[in-house]
Amino acid sequence: GAPTISIFQKPPGVIPPGGSTTICCSCPCGNGSFVLYKGGHLLRTLEQNGSRAEFSISNATHEDEGTYNCHYQEGGTVLARSDGLHITVAEIHLPRPDLSVLPGHEVTVGAEVTFRCTTTHPSTSCYLYLEGQIRAQLLWREPGGYNFSYVQKGDSGRYSCQCYTLNPLRQWSAVSKTLDLVLR
Secondary structure (H helix, E strand, O other): OOOOOEEEEEOOOOEOOOOOEEEEEEOOOOOOEEEEEEOOEEEEEEEOOOOEEEEEEOOOOHHHOEEEEEEEEEOOEEEEEOOOEEEOEOOEEEOOOEEEEEOOOEEOOOOOEEEEEEOOOOOEEEEEEEOOOOOOEEOEEEOOEEEEEEOOOOOOEEEEEEEEEOOOOOOEEOOOOOEEEEEO
16 A cells, blocks of 8 residues: 655744744655645655655744645655645734643543643633644533543654634734653
């Protein structure tokens, strides 16, 4: 079968103007090249020895906002295309939320884990990010914070959260400090 290629943002989250992020493409492929597209237009090609390419965005502007894809090619033939990764650039107006996890940073596989993203700002929603994943998890609002519970394998890694206001002029918080979850 054809190789699969994944794309993710590191660190994840909405980037403030002037901020930076890295778009990572990874593929268990050969020695071809990774090509980064934005909105269907070729941006950059990276010759690659190994399974990963990193494209940096620094001093971000609204021009950097959009949907990015990676293609993997050998000898001019595209062998794999990633899903689209949406990058958002927006002013950060709200303070950084606090992310915590219960029962703790180290849990056994199958245990229920609750993430709590705590923000001082009323009427917000929050996203939970796992580095390496393209999709963010929308957290449920509950008394005392925003919660997300799961009991799956493969969910260890580096988490962070970010909140935004529900009014039409969506205002974003800074991204929380990261939290590493280890499954035993």
